[in-house]
Amino acid sequence: MEAITKLATLGTATMLFAATWLTVNAQDTYRSAATQATIKGTSTLHDWDMTSSKGQTTASFIVEGNQVKKINTLTFIVPAESLKSDKSGLDKNAYKALETDKHQNITFTMTSGTIAATGSNTFQVRATGNLTIAGTTKQTTIAATGQFNPSDKSIAVNGSTKFNMTGYDVKPPTVMMGTIKTGDEITVTYSGKLMAQ
Template sequence: MKYSKIPPLALVFLLLNALVAFGQKAYILKSHKMSVTGTSTMHDWTETVKKVDWSGNITTEGTGVKAISDVVVKIAVKDLKSEKGGTMDNKTYEAFKSDKFPTITFKLTSATVSGAVVKANGTLTMAGVSKPIALNVTSKVLADGSVQLSGSQAINMKEFNMAPPKAVMGTIKVGEKVTFHYELIVLPKT
């Protein structure tokens, strides 16, 4: 009987990879609360994100997240809806160049977990421009096994070659900085 000789270090590496792959589960979106807020020369404003596509892998242990990978978040620009009505919506779609670039996308490139905080490094693409971004996401494993991911991120529209919307012949101007607020509940894919 012949035995294959696998170097001990290679065997450890193979076992660790198997454990990591086994521990991670694919998750899908259960529910979301997401909005974009900003200012203008007339009033502050809020746009609600009506639909979000989310996918990714998460490893949990007890009530904490241990690892997260392969996250992709997609939002159709036309799923942004303003409390101020259609005029604001149309100005937003124009700023995002939604006819040419209909989707906002975040792709995770790496993540580190420290307690309940996930530092999520990734690429954000808006209006056809992709930029690296680092998000601090608060994570929590809920009683039903789903995971809550929440936080906020300020973004300067001009960094994505977006012109802040204007109205009434330029007398009302939106501030160039906006803030994305999010609370996502994701659950293991069955």
């Protein structure tokens, strides 16, 4: 009888431990259907930018208490023609350079990522993965800051990265029949609020 009681106690303790471990280390999926992305560049006349608020982000995090501890997956998709500037001529030439008739989306898929806490509910994330632009895929690393909101369990993120368009076989677009030329280097900034699913 004593052996059965001990076995039952051990089994109960094991189940409680397993339940606690699963709760603490639960992986949650987050999504944002309105991630904003802005491409900023230069030209021989003035700086320019194109913005889209139609980016879609999906990620999975491990959250303990109010702190994001780990990122397991991250994907981001933005329709190339949702990027708009205040100049239709620039947009038209940008879509041509991006070959949007054949490659409708700009995508990023993480292959590895790290989280570093910066406060009780804030963190820095570095994600390395495959960035595809105009059909060309290259490995790149993006960085962002994040904040976990305990009230609605959301995660706000924002960051930026720089790269050259020609690195993705994209010819920098021109305006006014080539009289205004854009620079090769661009900065991409991104921000969004991800909600637990």
